[in-house]
Amino acid sequence: MTEQSFGGDVVHDIVGVGFGPSNLALAIAAAESPAPVSAVFLERQAAFGWHRGMLLDDATMQVSFMKDLVTLRNPASRFSFLCYLHSRGRLIDFINHKSLYPLRVEFHDYLEWAAAQVSGMVRYDHEVVDVHPVYERGRADHLMVVAQGPRTATALRARNVVFATGLTPQLPDGVAASPRVWHTQDLLHQVGQWTDPQRLVVVGAGQSAAEATAFLHERFPSAEICAVFSRYGYSPADDSPFANRIFDPAAVDDFFTSPPQTKQMLLDYHRSTNYSVVDLDLINDLYGRVYQEKVLGRQRLRILNASRMTAVHDRGDRVQVEVSSLLTGEQTALDADILVCATGYRQADPSGLLGELAGHVRRDGDGRLVAGRDYRLATASDLGCGVYLQGGTEHSHGITSSLLSATAVRAGEILQSVLDHRDGPSATLTAQVPALITRPRTAHAQPAVLGGAL
Secondary structure (H helix, E strand, O other): OOEEEOOOOOEEOEEEEOOOHHHHHHHHHHHHOOOOOOEEEEEOOOOOOOOHHHOOOOOEOOOOOOOOOOOOOOOOOOOOHHHHHHHHOOHHHHHHHOOOOOEHHHHHHHHHHHHHHOHHHEEEOOEEEEEEEEEEOOEEEEEEEEEEOOOOEEEEEEOEEEEOOOEEEOOOOOOOOEOOEEEHHHHHHHHOOOOOOOEEEEEOOOHHHHHHHHHHHHHOOOOEEEEEOOOOOOOEOOOOHHHHHHHOHHHHHHHHHOOHHHHHHHHHHOHHHOOOOEOHHHHHHHHHHHHHHHHHOOOOEEEEOOEEEEEEEEOOOOEEEEEEEOOOOOEEEEEEOEEEEOOOEEEOOOHHHHHHHHHOEOEOOOOOEOEOOOOEEOEOOOEOOEEEEOOOOHHHHOOOOOOHHHHHHHHHHHHHHHHHHHHOOOOOOHHHOOHHHOOOOOOOOOOOOOOOOO
16 A cells, blocks of 8 residues: 655644544544644544444433533533534523433534534544554654555654544354344444344343334334343443442542552442443333233233343344243244344454554553553653553543543543643643632542643
8 A cells, every 4th residue: 555644744742543522522622722732533434423323313312411522621612512502503492301311313413513623633534554653762752653544544643642442342252243133333224124024132231232122112013022131120220429420530530549459349339330231211111011012912022031142043034043041941042033232342452553562561460551540551661652542441440431421521631641741741721720620639639630721
């Protein structure tokens, strides 16, 4: 492939790898910074998109609209969800709706609206294929980021690279995607090809599984929908006020400085706030459907609880799903048109892109990348440039590592770190931070101030 340099010998303060909500928030923070910041973001998709395959018409967000791209960092930002609503002429309507949780399709439109305002920073249809240090007199103060574009490869110089490569869909072991076997990320992309399936199987116990089950039950009124999961019933998400404090910015400070055994304990205790749990309203809705069908004498929605999918045979014209009851050991073979796997995602590992950098970044005893409180990876002394992670730091920063709840604050912290390393610790940003938005810190936290100037 032909390689060309983008911007000549310009060394950018930030080159972002990936352009989902996390790096979008960072781009906005850079755009709002009073200190000039040169930033370019590389995204392999041809346009902005975030979980498009699950933008169901009636699905709502599971976080408050105030946990948007900017508000927790800068409530006065023109990139807030409220400013978006005003621009769309729906601000009063949203207020009258009396809900903190917008429709998912609406929030996606907000993200697209925000992305369009910083589009000059983004190179879509560019997939990063290599990142390597550039040495001068035995020290690397910047990195070369190589991305393959539609026709040629582009090389950019960067003082800092911020990886926000998102999540990778995870299928059960031994199961491969096909026209009849889908991950929920492809639900809306695939479902339009079907008009009259007879049986669909959904595997999984979390929010996506429940949403897919409800959606398919409505979409195909003559089909049988089989929901398979190992729990006895869907578990409700814990969104109680005290539990939700695990998503607070100060909780990251607490988690980061806690001993390893406490970190694991907190992750185990609070998994019910985010993992394999379902909104209670949806649980009640599905239970109501099952009960109604029992009353009417025709059961289309079958709940195969305390059960596990043990094998999948994709025969091209059908897919056979073998299910084993964890209670009795009874084996059931479901002959289905479609299998939908709501089996979650795994954090994309940037290690494959690190290339030559892999030998310069530090790992802990379990082989995990070591990041500072500012999400900057610990590196060898000959590497003066910065490598940051948005995601992949749950083991050190807690459950908010890649979640929308902390996106605005996390982006501000990364930008502050970039500027501090470039200019030295200074009051460039903090002098302009109103007291209103300076968040309280725990006594043992590292000093840092976030705010409107970002």
